[in-house]
Amino acid sequence: MLVMEFKAVLKKPQELAINEAIRTARFVRNKVLRYWMDNRGVGKKELYRYNTQLRDEFEFVKNLNSHACQASVENVERAIKRFFDNCKKKVPGKKGYPKFKKHSRSVEYKQSGWKLSPDKKSIKFTDKKGIGKVKLKGTWDLWCFEQKLIKRVRVVQRADGYYVQFCVKIDNSEQLEATGYTIGLDVGLKDFYTDSDGYSEPNPRFYRKGEKRLKFHQRRVSRKKKGSTNRKKAINRLGRTHLKISRQREEHAKILARCVIRSNDLVAYEDLRVKNLVKNHCLAKSINDAGWYKFREWLEHFGTKFGRITVAVNPAYTSQNCSSCGEVVKKSLSTRTHVCKCGCQLDRDHNAAINILTIALGTVGHTGTYQNARGDSTSTLLGSDLVEQVGSLNRESPGISAMGSVKRRFDGIPPIVIRV
Known part of the structure; x- marks a missing residue:
């Protein structure tokens, strides 16, 4: 569709x-x-x-x-x-x-x-x-x-x-050539995501940037008389500002997801329960502003469209376990560097992304031999343990353009062009 x-x-x-x-x-x-x-x-x-x-x-x-x-x-x-x-x-x-x-x-x-x-x-x-x-x-x-x-x-x-x-009702699926790459993604608030290769995509924070303008329009609404025409106009201006931020977040997640899916044969990401995470009132605004679940929806949609494998991994202990030796290294949320006694020293999110990819490769098989984040060859067989993907959105809107180089591996990919 x-x-x-x-x-x-x-x-x-x-x-x-x-x-x-x-x-x-x-x-x-x-x-x-x-x-x-x-x-x-x-x-x-x-x-x-x-x-x-x-x-x-x-x-x-x-x-x-x-x-x-x-x-x-x-x-x-x-x-x-x-x-x-x-x-x-x-x-x-x-x-x-x-x-x-x-x-x-x-x-x-x-x-x-x-x-x-x-x-x-x-x-x-x-x-x-x-x-x-x-x-x-x-x-x-x-x-x-x-x-x-x-x-x-x-x-x-x-x-x-x-x-x-x-x-x-049309079939808009496309078949792409195998790239030979797999990737694990760890989403965060400091960076939008960090992949298993160590690349970090900046967090745009659209709501934070537009918050000043939103507060201005909200004050205009509160000063108008209830039921008046001027109040309805002020409410409409406030709604248009919210709509602009929502569209910015949507397009950002869509473009990133498309580039990630086209560049990798398997994409592993965290199976986060955002509904539970936003119960933390200290981080709720930042979590909603990041739009993690919207990013996941587009990953699954483009995974279905382009015939790529997407795997949702349980995020438990992915930040605590060492990606090199598997030892548990307990750390608080404020500790941003993973340091293990085996000599492994990585950024906290980079370490988690490698663990996410390792779990995905160990749980869900895939055909062929791919090069994982640590350079080890992994060859498994596509079996019945493949996690069923969430139903795709089956929708795309105009405005998707090519991202020249989201990360270093995107340089060799032809531009993404959608006729609109």
Whole structure:
């Protein structure tokens, strides 16, 4: 699957119509969820039948395309399934019981309720919500795909406007030649990550850099009268600032992950529980600013796309154990240098990255012979112990460009170019 996103050029009546469609989709979702709560044990068919009853009972629900209403029911199904799966797997903590939505920012159509123009530069929504013809602003090559390959169309509201997303059913995987390299990554706060070769990628700290501007806009919001138009404008400016920081973090993680995956046949990284780490209030802001989990998601996505092996390693004792002799060298978080009695002296994160790679090579087999971080040849066989990768995001957005040399091994790789 490939998701392509376009900026929607709208008039004020069209914005109001889209907001009404979003509210209707949220209404259907909440009503179906309430029906499931009041009638435990009902199945998929009963939920869809209740959706049909809502369309007969409420005129504003009937005005929304029937497939868009079904997409809201599917959202409830996924929430219910996720809750029961977490219960069966005995996930620690809260199991994610389905909740009502107070705010939502999207409405999703299936293969009806919309029609693309012949030049693929505009889309017309044909239901009775009155959205009408919407001009698309973007550089994706949507014209090269047949309309029957577009399985979903989603209208998304953000702080800087409205966007139209197209979910296209195509195989966008690529096969790359083997590089003969493996790598272990240890993420951190001082540096974004340190690899098993000793290279450290600087931490951009986008939130810290934009914090001064965020505080300025937050003060502007607090000074405005509640419910006033000026307060709404100030809130929108604050939201746009947050959105800019979020996009910077996303693109940074995406570009780095792509370069790392293209340069190595196997990538090992820490299986961190970021949700638990942010409970430390002293480091929560810095951890969220780093975006470790977003980086991991893109690693797994590009690993699936390019046919590379990605392995999540338990981070326990990777910083304490010596990468040379295996001896446990206890150290506090403030100790940044690993010094062992065997004579091994490395940066703390470099030592951890080597341990992560060693564990990955010892746990998950891979075909061929590769050169690991310490220069030892390792040859194992691809077996059934390969860790199942998390489902990929199956999406890319414009703006990915080549990084000339993220580290010394990237110098011999041709530039990464994506047509947008």
